[in-house]
Structures are given as structure tokens and as C-alpha cells.
Amino acid sequence: MSIRTCVGCGQRASREQLFRLVLAETGRLVVDYQTSLHGRGAWLHPDPSCLRGMVKSPGRLNRTLRADGPIDTGTLQLEEVETGPRPRKSGLEADGHPMSTQR
Numbered sequence: 001m002s003i004r005t006c007v008g009c010g011q012r013a014s015r016e017q018l019f020r021l022v023l024a025e026t027g028r029l030v031v032d033y034q035t036s037l038h039g040r041g042a043w044l045h046p047d048p049s050c051l052r053g054m055v056k057s058p059g060r061l062n063r064t065l066r067a068d069g070p071i072d073t074g075t076l077q078l079e080e081v082e083t084g085p086r087p088r089k090s091g092l093e094a095d096g097h098p099m100s101t102q103r
């Protein structure tokens with residue numbers, strides 16, 4: 001099992017419970033639903049309080065992403081966080097990735 005650390009609350013969780021954020025070249029933080037984007041990623045719970053925690057302590061995010069400059073988290077929508085990590089319908093495995101855990 002892959003364990004990741006949430007950049008919002010600092011707690012560790014399996015990657016199935018988190019979603020991935022990637023720093024785009026433009027300096028913006030984007031949600032990587034398919035966990036397939038290139039670049040450094042950070043992991044966050046699908047929880048608005050974790051998103052707020054991340055925005056409030058950008059130092060942790062900068063360290064995680066090894067970013068020098070400020071990270072634009074303003075484009076990250078709370079709705080994206082609340083809808084959860086994988087907007088993938090069950091049974092749909094377009095990329096051939098088996099859904100390993102079903103909880």
C-alpha cells in the first residue's frame with residue numbers, strides 16, 4: 001500500500017484516500033484526478049478543512065513540491081475537493097488500471 005502525507009493536515013493516508021495535486025508550469029496548482037500528470041505532486045484529503053489548512057500554511061506545500069516561488073492555489077475550487085478524488089464510475093476502467101481496493 002502506498003502511503004502519502006496530506007499537505008493540509010499532515011496526516012498520512014493511503015493514496016486511495018487522497019487526491020493528487022500537481023504544480024503546473026504556470027505556477028498554478030491543479031487537481032490530478034487520474035494521477036497521471038507529470039511534475040511534482042502533493043496529496044490532499046478530499047476535505048475542505050484540509051484545503052484550508054494547505055492554503056494557510058503554504059510553506060509545507062512549497063517544501064512538498066520543492067517550489068521556490070509562491071504557489072497559486074486560488075484556482076483550486078472547493079467543489080473539486082468535495083467531489084472526492086476519483087470521479088470515475090465503478091466498472092469503468094478506461095486506462096486499464098484495476099481498482100485494487102473496494103471499501
Ligand SMILES: [Zn+2]
Nearest residue numbers: 006009045050
Ligand atoms: Zn488532510
